Amino acid sequence: MRDLTTVLACMISAGTPILYALIGDLIGERAGIISLSVEGSMLCGACIGFGTAVATHNMLFAVLSGALAGGLIGFCQAFLTIDRKSNMMASGFVLMFFAMGLTAFYGRSLLNISIGGANSAGLGKIAIPVLSKIPVLGTALFTQDILTYISYLLPLIVYFFIYKTKYGLILCSVGERPEVTLAYGYNPRLIQYGAVIMAGVLAGIGGVQMSVIYTMGWANNMVNGRGFIATALVILCSWKPQRAYLAAYLFGLAQALQIFLQVHSVPVSMYITLMLPYLLTLVALGFISSSKKPTMPEKLKIVI
Amino acid sequence: MKTKTAAAKQPSDAGRSVALGSFFDSTPFRALICFVAPVTIFGLLLASEGKSVFETYKTIYFSIFGSVYGIGEVVIRATYLILTSIAAILPARVGLANAGGEGQMAMGAVGTAVVGSTIFSRLVTPVGIPMMLLAGMFFGALWAGIGIYCYMRLGMNETLTTILMNYISTFIIAMLLFGVLRDPKGWNYPQTVQIAKQLRFNMYFGTRMNVGIFIAIAMAFFVWFVINKTKAGFVIRTIGGNQNAARFAGINVKKVQALVFLAAGAVAGLAGAIMIVGVEGRMRTGAGETMGFMGFLAAGMVKNSPVLAILSAFLIGALNVAGNSMEIKTGLPAASIQILIMLVLLTIMTVGGKKKS
Amino acid sequence: MDEVNITKASIKHRIEMGMRMVTEDPLRDNVVPGFSVLQNMALVGIPPERRRGDIDWEAMQKQFESFDSIKTLGVPASNRITRDLSGGNVQRVAFARAVISNPKLLIASYPSRGLDVATVNVVYNTLLRLKAGGTAVLLISEDLNELYAISDRIVVLAANTSFGPFDPKELDMKELGKIMLKGQEMENEDKNSSSEAAV
Numbered sequence: 001m002r003d004l005t006t007v008l009a010c011m012i013s014a015g016t017p018i019l020y021a022l023i024g025d026l027i028g029e030r031a032g033i034i035s036l037s038v039e040g041s042m043l044c045g046a047c048i049g050f051g052t053a054v055a056t057h058n059m060l061f062a063v064l065s066g067a068l069a070g071g072l073i074g075f076c077q078a079f080l081t082i083d084r085k086s087n088m089m090a091s092g093f094v095l096m097f098f099a100m101g102l103t104a105f106y107g108r109s110l111l112n113i114s115i116g117g118a119n120s121a122g123l124g125k126i127a128i129p130v131l132s133k134i135p136v137l138g139t140a141l142f143t144q145d146i147l148t149y150i151s152y153l154l155p156l157i158v159y160f161f162i163y164k165t166k167y168g169l170i171l172c173s174v175g176e177r178p179e180v181t182l183a184y185g186y187n188p189r190l191i192q193y194g195a196v197i198m199a200g201v202l203a204g205i206g207g208v209q210m211s212v213i214y215t216m217g218w219a220n221n222m223v224n225g226r227g228f229i230a231t232a233l234v235i236l237c238s239w240k241p242q243r244a245y246l247a248a249y250l251f252g253l254a255q256a257l258q259i260f261l262q263v264h265s266v267p268v269s270m271y272i273t274l275m276l277p278y279l280l281t282l283v284a285l286g287f288i289s290s291s292k293k294p295t296m297p298e299k300l301k302i303v304i
Numbered sequence: 305m306k307t308k309t310a311a312a313k314q315p316s317d318a319g320r321s322v323a324l325g326s327f328f329d330s331t332p333f334r335a336l337i338c339f340v341a342p343v344t345i346f347g348l349l350l351a352s353e354g355k356s357v358f359e360t361y362k363t364i365y366f367s368i369f370g371s372v373y374g375i376g377e378v379v380i381r382a383t384y385l386i387l388t389s390i391a392a393i394l395p396a397r398v399g400l401a402n403a404g405g406e407g408q409m410a411m412g413a414v415g416t417a418v419v420g421s422t423i424f425s426r427l428v429t430p431v432g433i434p435m436m437l438l439a440g441m442f443f444g445a446l447w448a449g450i451g452i453y454c455y456m457r458l459g460m461n462e463t464l465t466t467i468l469m470n471y472i473s474t475f476i477i478a479m480l481l482f483g484v485l486r487d488p489k490g491w492n493y494p495q496t497v498q499i500a501k502q503l504r505f506n507m508y509f510g511t512r513m514n515v516g517i518f519i520a521i522a523m524a525f526f527v528w529f530v531i532n533k534t535k536a537g538f539v540i541r542t543i544g545g546n547q548n549a550a551r552f553a554g555i556n557v558k559k560v561q562a563l564v565f566l567a568a569g570a571v572a573g574l575a576g577a578i579m580i581v582g583v584e585g586r587m588r589t590g591a592g593e594t595m596g597f598m599g600f601l602a603a604g605m606v607k608n609s610p611v612l613a614i615l616s617a618f619l620i621g622a623l624n625v626a627g628n629s630m631e632i633k634t635g636l637p638a639a640s641i642q643i644l645i646m647l648v649l650l651t652i653m654t655v656g657g658k659k660k661s
Numbered sequence: 662m663d664e665v666n667i668t669k670a671s672i673k674h675r676i677e678m679g680m681r682m683v684t685e686d687p688l689r690d691n692v693v694p695g696f697s698v699l700q701n702m703a704l705v706g707i708p709p710e711r712r713r714g715d716i717d718w719e720a721m722q723k724q725f726e727s728f729d730s731i732k733t734l735g736v737p738a739s740n741r742i743t744r745d746l747s748g749g750n751v752q753r754v755a756f757a758r759a760v761i762s763n764p765k766l767l768i769a770s771y772p773s774r775g776l777d778v779a780t781v782n783v784v785y786n787t788l789l790r791l792k793a794g795g796t797a798v799l800l801i802s803e804d805l806n807e808l809y810a811i812s813d814r815i816v817v818l819a820a821n822t823s824f825g826p827f828d829p830k831e832l833d834m835k836e837l838g839k840i841m842l843k844g845q846e847m848e849n850e851d852k853n854s855s856s857e858a859a860v
Binding site: 076079080084086087089090091093094095097098100101102104105106108220221224225228229231232235269270271272274275278279281282285286289 | 403468645
């Protein structure tokens with residue numbers, strides 16, 4: 001039972017950065033732009049967020065700095081794709097490597113630091129008063145960090161935004177027929193900029209969670225493909241925000257299992273368990289891809 | 305590059321302006337910016353961390369041009385990059401994006417290393433080496449085959465699939481190298497047994513250069529020839545030009561795409577084989593890393609032209625070598641050179657892109 | 662076609678059997694914008710000859726210059742790039758290559774849509790000439806004037822049913838229109854509504 005709790009808790013914590021990046025990229029894709037750059041945004045967010053956390057021991061500053069960093073990368077992606085007609089995949093790649101170089105360069109001084117003092121200004125786990133006493137689920141779900149709690153709400157907020165508000169409708173129209181958006185008097189270009197920058201911001205925050213909370217440290221290229229996985233998982237969600245939980249925590253589960261199997265010395269090669277998240281994503285993509293066409297935003301059909 | 309045609313073809317481009325403005329839109333100016341801007345920005349970054357800009361750039365320069373060994377290293381990287389960029393160019397010409405060069409090259413390398421120390425180890429050089437290269441192509445094509453199968457049968461996006469497979473290939477290779485393929489005499493390093501001596505390329509001039517570069521350049525010209533001067537190439541260009549038109553003409557688009565994708569995987573696998581036969585002699589974890597992705601980017605930089613890719617391969621190869629020396633001399637992590645490389649690409653994308661009218 | 666069931670035949674097979682097609686948007690459907698006129702003529706048009714592994718472009722150029730129909734149709738010069746041509750010119754290219762091979766069956770789907778008057782004229786004359794030469798022409802259109810001007814038989818497709826064939830000489834345009842509308846009514850129970858008239 002304790003094991004189950006641990007696995008679940010780990011699943012949630014590991015899934016959180018994916019959830020942020022996933023929801024972020026989903027918003028961008030609804031506006032017709034795939035942001036492979038979220039990988040870069042996550043990395044920059046992780047690096048700068050960690051650095052800020054080390055310097056200030058303040059979660060709010062860390063999050064803000066990470067969001068800013070991620071957003072800047074998102075801005076570059078938006079600029080290149082929208083105003084410079086670059087292939088959105090190519091620019092995403094370039095920005096990813098750019099972020100890798102930047103963070104390796106500026107992150108050198110952060111390499112062997114770990115954040116202790118778990119409860120300084122929201123940096124660690126906070127138990128929610130009543131709910132965390134529930135057996136198993138209570139510990140797993142309600143003894144997490146502040147960013148994870150916020151991430152619980154994100155898909156719901158975005159769901160509400162997309163399906164229940166006028167602005168959500170406008171966002172989706174940009175990804176389907178920007179000419180129509182224009183005809184209604186809204187500026188699709190601005191909306192696309194906003195969506196892609198938002199994707200970067202959210203991914204950046206996800207990165208902050210990864211470095212400050214999950215690993216409590218910084219390592220070069222620590223994101224290692226999670227941004228890509230998040231982008232792939234958007235397809236798995238059929239662009240519906242409510243499915244983000246499933247996708248993100250699926251990945252989180254794979255991560256959690258990897259640690260679990262290692263800790264308990266189960267005789268499975270470590271590399272197979274490390275492969276698990278990527279394999280799982282691949283398999284899940286395989287299942288969903290045959291039926292995805294009806295729900296894919298029109299503007300993405302050229303690329304995917 | 306694209307800017308030449310753009311400048312020539314549009315006398316009445318509304319966004320561009322008159323006399324003074326037109327200097328800034330001209331191709332030489334743009335090319336200049338693509339060199340000056342990255343170098344300046346990178347210099348600023350270096351300065352911000354208190355590193356001597358002059359020293360760093362001096363190191364970069366001398367690491368590439370300062371010694372025969374340096375030039376040799378550039379040539380070696382260029383060899384891989386030419387091939388991996390072709391691995392991206394071929395599918396791009398038929399409308400697919402192959403981001404799996406990393407994995408395909410790595411699988412080609414591992415496969416070559418394995419057969420080179422086992423099945424082929426008794427073959428004489430004139431027979432053995434071509435067989436090794438073919439083996440690399442085989443394993444590369446195999447790995448690409450999985451990716452294209454997912455695309456054909458399951459409708460999965462080939463870019464995402466191949467990226468994920470790159471990561472998976474890293475783990476598979478690590479698993480093999482730490483496990484069954486580990487050289488028992490290798491002091492526990494994760495590397496395979498050495499391939500047979502006679503199956504190696506010679507190295508020249510005291511560097512690690514080998515004939516691989518000629519193979520790569522020949523492959524680039526061969527691909528150029530096929531695309532532009534054969535009927536098969538006409539079919540490829542048709543698909544790339546308008547898939548509907550290709551189907552209309554009775555071309556089996558899916559079949560051609562699959563074959564081209566497999567060929568691309570084979571070319572990337574060839575890069576892996578050359579790495580083993582020419583330089584490494586065995587497979588170790590991390591060998592050839594980033595060559596696949598950089599090749600992909602090199603291809604994009606030259607708008608998928610096989611012959612121009614030779615140039616961008618040398619450029620990126622040179623910067624790559626510079627990055628490694630930079631680490632040794634200045635203590636900056638080698639990955640920092642990615643900043644410079646990517647700045648170049650970002651500048652090219654910014655300057656070379658079309659303004660929205 | 663030729664008493665063979667071609668429902669499942671591949672496109673290549675249908676081409677070999679002598680079927681050709683033109684559509685209303687050749688730039689979208691069947692022409693490569695970046696190719697020259699000559700290169701596009703090689704796609705389901707002038708049969709390409711091989712020379713040392715490549716297409717023999719010189720031989721094709723000679724063929725291009727020899728065909729009367731190309732001159733009649735007013736096809737632009739063979740080295741013009743297709744995306745630079747006007748809509749009418751692109752359609753002439755598409756027609757020319759369909760016509761060159763003396764097809765057994767030509768399917769023309771909204772062939773005159775969006776074209777200038779001169780090209781529309783050329784289109785009609787080509788269809789009539791093909792008919793005279795023994796080609797079966799299937800014209801898909803909603804323009805009743807067009808249909809009445811050149812068809813021998815008209816079939817109406819509406820509400821998943823086909824009505825006809827009707828003889829335009831006997832059936833008044835208004836009556837035909839009513840049949841198209843009747844199909845519309847029948848379809849208002851379903852979602853799908855497209856009434857097309859075919860020859």
